[in-house]
Amino acid sequence: MEGALKFIRSSKCSEAIETADLQLVVSLCNIFEVVCSESFGYKPGKFDKKKYIGYAFTFAFIWSFCVSANSRHHEQLSHVCKGLIENVMWPNNDDVQCFFLDVQSEIPSFVHWSTRLT
16 A cells, blocks of 8 residues: 555646545545445355455555546556555456456456446
């Protein structure tokens, strides 16, 4: 988180709406809590818990920290995130914001949003 936060707060990045560090952390925690709930689709025992937590945290991180940046910085921030988070399999070369956490498959994975829109 620190590396991405450093990038967001640097002169290389700007936010669409200015945030405080605590706001980003609270957003991450709220999203993480939802993604780890049965109402989201998490079923205890279906996935390896450690692997699922890694994907759930990554998803929450993307949708709290990474999306706070202006869209013109998404590609750069995506590279920062992919470099910082190594415990998940990143699909193709799109930005991290292009994927959702699929809990319907046999293993947790990131799937492109376009698969839900067609």
